[in-house]
Amino acid sequence: MRILLALAALLASLPASAASINIGQSQILPDNSSGESPYLNAQHTPVPQACRLLDLNFYVATPRGQMYLGVYANAGGKPGALLAATPIFTSVAGWNKRTLAAPPQLQAGAVWLAFHVSNGNQVMRWAALGQGSVSVNRAFAPLPANFPAQQFPYAFQWSYYGTCETPPSVPPNAAPGAPAIQFAKFGTMRFAWDYGSEPIDGFRLYVGAGSSGCPGGPHMAVPAAQRTATVTHLAWDVTQRAQITAVRGGSESGCSNVAAGKPN
Amino acid sequence: MHIKITLAVLVAVALSLLAVAGAQAASFDAAVSWTDNSTNEEGFRIYRNNVMVGTTATNVSSFTDVGLAENTVYCYRVGAVNAAGETQGPETCAATGTVLLPPAAPGSPTIIYIGKP
16 A cells, blocks of 8 residues: 555656657658659648647658758648758668757647758658648758748658647646745936037936946937936945936047936 | 047037936835746746736746835745646745835924023
């Protein structure tokens, strides 16, 4: 009994691992396919539920040259914007698995799994399946951000699928601790200055604790017509020093006198 | 040459920054932190007085809430969230400080009687 209770406690403490599903054609299809260069292909792939696409897997019977893999959003029944793509890689015989550096979040519906091969002698596997695929004549290059419009349809799909991580089925397994709260107090100060009527582009108001930072430090830009400015979020009860300059055509005047005060 | 003249004029016209015109009301920031006890959260929600005021990403267990008023009690609660739901933790309350201004000075005393009792 004690062992059973310990086992139950152990199981309850384990994280709920996210499940995953395969989208696309994960079986090795019966017919050989070659002559796919210089074509960019994308096959229609249903997404049964929202999930995060982790990797792409493409089956090659006889490898030749290099490949790009990627996934496009579905836009009105056609491939649209590129959601993720792999860097170029040299294909090998069997399943070519490529993990996506930035796994895209997919919504339930459909996407288009795309590939581009550099060599038309590479042999892959395909069959007439699903809603088929589309193809465009395009020189071998990284996948474009948007799938080209000049497409022609195929009835076939290749052995090509993605692993998609589905959301956890249980809420977070432990509540956060009671929050600790630490308040910091801030004040607001208002500054005013005189200036003649000489045309200028504006002022720079420098405010800082210890030193105003004038010139060259962080500052607030103030329009030329203004003669007051309010600075917020200043540390409470800390002496602030302020100086101001006038600016015209990229040239800055000398710093004014220092005005000091505390927001308290 | 034109630039040199401009600079000279700007420097010559001394900017006079006047004394601080007056301090304004204080505001407060709250640094809120908590213990991350879950292993499958996708982020946290931060509630102030039962209203969500912010979120953080997975494993980020601190948040700064800005623009709070003085002399006010604020209660914070944090919820761990993922796609399946939310698990909330206990609430903590604290008050921002009070700024007590000194009372106005009384008027000068008036002598109303001099003499023997």
